[in-house]
Amino acid sequence: MHGYQGPPSYHPHGREPYPPPPPWPPGPHPAVPYAAPPQRRARDTVLRIVWTLIPLFTCGVATPFMLAYAAARLRSRALAAATAGYGAGLVIWITVAGHYPAIPFWADALAVTGWLATWLGGTVHAFALRRRLFGPRPNTGERANEEAVAKAMFRRMLREKARELAERDPSLARELRIGRPDLPREYDDGGVVDVNHAPASVIATLPGMTPHLAEEVVRVRERLGRFVSAEDVAVAVNLSPHVVPELAEYTVYL
Numbered sequence: 066m067h068g069y070q071g072p073p074s075y076h077p078h079g080r081e082p083y084p085p086p087p088p089w090p091p092g093p094h095p096a097v098p099y100a101a102p103p104q105r106r107a108r109d110t111v112l113r114i115v116w117t118l119i120p121l122f123t124c125g126v127a128t129p130f131m132l133a134y135a136a137a138r139l140r141s142r143a144l145a146a147a148t149a150g151y152g153a154g155l156v157i158w159i160t161v162a163g164h165y166p167a168i169p170f171w172a173d174a175l176a177v178t179g180w181l182a183t184w185l186g187g188t189v190h191a192f193a194l195r196r197r198l199f200g201p202r203p204n205t206g207e208r209a210n211e212e213a214v215a216k217a218m219f220r221r222m223l224r225e226k227a228r229e230l231a232e233r234d235p236s237l238a239r240e241l242r243i244g245r246p247d248l249p250r251e252y253d254d255g256g257v258v259d260v261n262h263a264p265a266s267v268i269a270t271l272p273g274m275t276p277h278l279a280e281e282v283v284r285v286r287e288r289l290g291r292f293v294s295a296e297d298v299a300v301a302v303n304l305s306p307h308v309v310p311e312l313a314e315y316t317v318y319l
Contacts, residue, residue, distance in 0.1 A: 113199045120187035125180060128187030129155055135194050144194075151187055154179030223255030224314060231259075231317040244317045259319050260298055261291045271315055273308035293318050 120128040129152040136144035158180040231238040242250035244259025247267050258267055260282065269279035285292075285301040292298050295313035299306060 113195045116198070117188070117192045117195050120184060120191050125151075125155065125158075125182075125184030125187050128183050128190075131187070131191060135198055139197060147190065151183050154183045158183065220255045221314075223253055224257050225255075227252075227254035227257050228317055231319055235319050238317070239319055244319065254317075257315055257317050260316050261286060261318055272311040273304050278302045278304070291318065 116131070119131060129148055132144055132148040132151055135141070136148050158177075227238070227243050230241075231243055238244075241252040241254075242248045243252060243254045244257050245263060245267075246256075246258070247264055258271055260268060260271075265276065265279040265283045268274055268282050269276045271279075274282075281302045282292075282298060289301075292301070295309050295316055297318075298304065298312065298316070299309050304312070
C-alpha cells in the first residue's frame, strides 16, 4: 500500500482548507545553557564542606588566610576588618605561647581568648560565609530553575538529533528504537514518538492528542500505510493547525 503523501488542499469532508502551519523561526537553534554535571555538583559540595572545616582542623591557624581570600573575592571591608582581627588574635596567641610559662596570668588568658576566637569563631564565620562564596546549595532556588531549563534544552537537542538521524538513516533509527518508549532500548531520543509504529497509548501522550484521537491515528495508519509529517496526522484526525509545530517537535515518521 502506498504511503500517505501529505494533506490535501481541502479537508476530505468538504470543509474549509486548513491554513498552513506557522513557520519555524529562522536562524540557528539557541545554545543549551550550561548545567554542571552531577560530579561537578558533588565536588562543589565537598569544597563547601572543606572550606567550613579548615579553621576547625587547623586550630584557627588558617582562619586569617581564609578570611583574607573571602574579603578579596567578595570585596568586603567588613571581612577585611575581621581578617585583621583574626590575624591579631593569632599573633597574640603565638607570641604568648612562645614565652610560656614566664608570662602573667592575664597574658595567658588573653592568648587563650585570642586562640579560641580564631579557632572556633573562625569556624562559625566560615560556615556563615560558605553560601556567599560558593553560591546556593545545588537544586535550590534559582540554581534549580537554571538546571531545569538546561535539562529541557538538552532534551530538545536530543529530539533534534533523533529526528535528523531518522531522516538520514531510517534503518539505524529503527534499530535504535527511536520513537518507541514502549520498547526496551539504550538510545535517548529526548522523548520523540514514531507515529508510524508506536501504539495508541504512546501516541496519546503527544501534544493535542487524546486516547480517542490516538486510536483514530492508528486506524488511519493501518488503512493508509504510514504518515510522513505532523501535517498528515493533523489532517487525518482533524487537529487544530496550531498544534502542528509542537506535534512536529515530538514526532518522527519511520
